[in-house]
Amino acid sequence: xxxxxLLLFILTSSFSGSFVVNVTQSSYQAEENHNITLxxxxxxxxxxxxxxFHTLCRLFTDVRVSVLFHIHEGVEVPExxxxxxxxxxxxxxxxxxxxxxxxxxxxxxxxDSGLYLCDMRTRDGKKSGQCHLNVTAxxxxxxxxxxxxxxxxxxxQTESRAQPESLGWFVLYCVLGLKAAxxxxxxxxxxxxxxxxTRQNQTNSxxxxxxxxxx
Numbered sequence: 191x192x193x194x195x196l197l198l199f200i201l202t203s204s205f206s207g208s209f210v211v212n213v214t215q216s217s218y219q220a221e222e223n224h225n226i227t228l229x230x231x232x233x234x235x236x237x238x239x240x241x242x243f244h245t246l247c248r249l250f251t252d253v254r255v256s257v258l259f260h261i262h263e264g265v266e267v268p269e270x271x272x273x274x275x276x277x278x279x280x281x282x283x284x285x286x287x288x289x290x291x292x293x294x295x296x297x298x299x300x301x302d303s304g305l306y307l308c309d310m311r312t313r314d315g316k317k318s319g320q321c322h323l324n325v326t327a328x329x330x331x332x333x334x335x336x337x338x339x340x341x342x343x344x345x346x347q348t349e350s351r352a353q354p355e356s357l358g359w360f361v362l363y364c365v366l367g368l369k370a371a372x373x374x375x376x377x378x379x380x381x382x383x384x385x386x387x388t389r390q391n392q393t394n395s396x397x398x399x400x401x402x403x404x405x
Contacts, residue, residue, distance in 0.1 A: 208233060208314055208315065209232070209233050209312065209314040209315030209316070209317055210232065210233050210317060211230060211231070211232045211308070211310050211317040211318060211319040212230065212231045212232070212319055213228075213229070213230050213231075213319045213320065213321045214229040214230070214231065215229070215321060216320075216321050216322065217321065217322045217323075217324075218321065218322065218323045218324070219324050219326075220298050220323065220324070220325050220326075221298070221325065221326055221328070222298055222299060222300055222325055222326065222327045222328055223297055223298060223328075224298050225294065225295065225296045225297070225298065226294075226295050226298060226323070227292060227293065227294050227295075228292075228293045228295065228306060228321060228323070229290060229291065229292045229293070230290070230291040230308050230310070230319045231289055231290050231291075232289050232290075232291070232310050232312075232317070232319075233289060233314065234287065234288070234289035234312070234314075235312075235313075235314060242263065242264070242312055242313050243261060243263070243264050243286065243310070243311075243312055244261060244262055244263065244310070244311040244312070245259070245260070245261045245291060245308055245309065245310045245311070246259075246260050246261075246270075246308070246309045247259040247260070247291075247293065247306060247307070247308040247309075248306070248307055248308075249272075249274075249302070249304050249305070249306055250304055250305040250306075250307060251301075251303070251304035251305075256272035256274050256275065257270050257271055257272045257275075258271070258272070258275050258279060258293070258295075258306060259271065259275075259279055259281065259293055259308075264286075266281070274299075274301065274302075275295070278295055278296050278297055279293055279294070279295055279296075280293070280294040280296070281293050281294070282294075291308065291310070298325045299325060300325050300326070300327050301325075302323060302325050303323055303324050303325045304322070304323065305320055305321075305322055306320060306321050306322070306323060307319075307320045308320070
């Protein structure tokens with residue numbers, strides 16, 4: 191009797207030790223209203239059906255514990271999901287047989303930050319894997335990062351502002367050019383008038399001298 195108990199204990203330990211759960215990334219950084227994909231991997235037996243797979247993924251914060259995702263015997267249980275994640279979590283069913291649990295969380299909120307723990311169980315054993323997610327708000331991002339991320343919008347706005355300024359300078363240069371041209375024309379006109387007047391005076395002087403000599 192003791193022999194069979196020891197044998198059962200050894201077999202159970204070996205099966206449990208062969209089942210491993212890992213996370214593809216231990217820490218995630220995301221921004222509010224963006225999307226993210228969380229992924230866990232686990233050892234699987236391709237000869238067994240995926241309907242023996244069970245998992246319960248939860249979010250742990252300083253305030254509360256929320257259910258992110260729940261699968262029972264290979265079937266999703268949406269009613270177990272916390273209201274915080276309702277309608278925002280999608281999963282890839284096709285990769286579950288490959289030993290991958292991939293969850294897509296959309297429209298992230300700052301309240302989604304915390305520790306994500308997935309308890310997984312199959313006939314080969316039961317293990318858990320965890321990862322951290324930090325979701326930052328738009329207003330919490332440093333100003334220099336905002337300028338970099340919004341560079342396209344800022345440059346277009348700068349370009350739109352530069353166009354009226356360039357047009358203003360162009361008009362100013364045109365006005366100044368016209369004024370300079372008018373001044374040149376006036377100066378030239380005065381010079382011509384003065385030249386003609388000088389010649390007329392010289393002609394009159396010559397005529398007067400001729401008349402005096404004729405007398």
